[in-house]
Amino acid sequence: MGQGAAPRRIRAYDGELGAAVARAQQGDEAAFAVAYRLVQPGLLGYLRGLVGDDAEDVASDAWLEIARDLGRFQGDGAGFRGWTATIARHRALDHLRRQRARPRPAVLEQDVLDLPGPHSTHDQALEALSTERALELVRGLPRDQAEAVLLRVVVGLDGPAAARVLGKRPGAVRTAAYRGLKRLAGRLGADGVTDEAPRTLGE
Numbered sequence: 001m002g003q004g005a006a007p008r009r010i011r012a013y014d015g016e017l018g019a020a021v022a023r024a025q026q027g028d029e030a031a032f033a034v035a036y037r038l039v040q041p042g043l044l045g046y047l048r049g050l051v052g053d054d055a056e057d058v059a060s061d062a063w064l065e066i067a068r069d070l071g072r073f074q075g076d077g078a079g080f081r082g083w084t085a086t087i088a089r090h091r092a093l094d095h096l097r098r099q100r101a102r103p104r105p106a107v108l109e110q111d112v113l114d115l116p117g118p119h120s121t122h123d124q125a126l127e128a129l130s131t132e133r134a135l136e137l138v139r140g141l142p143r144d145q146a147e148a149v150l151l152r153v154v155v156g157l158d159g160p161a162a163a164r165v166l167g168k169r170p171g172a173v174r175t176a177a178y179r180g181l182k183r184l185a186g187r188l189g190a191d192g193v194t195d196e197a198p199r200t201l202g203e
Helices: 005-012 014-025 029-072 077-098 109-113 120-128 132-139 143-155 159-166 170-190
Strands: none
Touching: 014 029, 014 077, 029 077, 029 132, 029 143, 077 143, 077 159, 132 143, 132 170, 143 159, 143 170, 159 170
C-alpha cells in the first residue's frame, strides 16, 4: 500500500459522509449515527495519539460538542472530518491542561535527520498506524510531528486541512509529517520487526 492509500480510502467515504451530515442537520438521527460511524475510528486514533487511554472520554466530550453545534457546520464530508478533528483537538488540549501535562520535549533535529532507511520504510510506517503499538510509537514523537502524522494518516486530512486544524502553514505540517514518518519508520526498524510479525507492522 502506498502513502496515499489510507487517505484515499477515507476520501472514498466522504460522499456518503457529506450526505449523512446534511441529513443529520435536518434532524435525522439515523444519519447522525452514520456520520459518527464513518468519523469515529479516525478521530479515536487521533485522540489516542494525543491523550492515550483517555481517548474514549475525550472523544465523548468532543461528540457532545459536535452534536450541539452541528447546525452551524457548513461544508462537505472532508470538511466535516476537519471540523470534528479541530473540536477533538481542543477537547484533548483541555484534557491535557487539566492533567497538567506538558508537551513532550522536542528531540534534537539531528536525531531525526540521522535515521536510516530507504523511502519504502515510510510505507511500512503508514501501514503500522492501524495498530496500538504504532500509536504508542507516535505518542513518543515530538508533539508537532505526532499531530501531523495522525491528522494526515489516521484522520485522512490533506495538507491544507491538517494545517487549518493545527493553525500552521501547510509547508510546516508537511515537514512535520515527513520527519515524524521518518522517525517512526526508524523506530519500527529498531524494534526488530521480522517476517513473523503481522504484516501491518511492516517487514
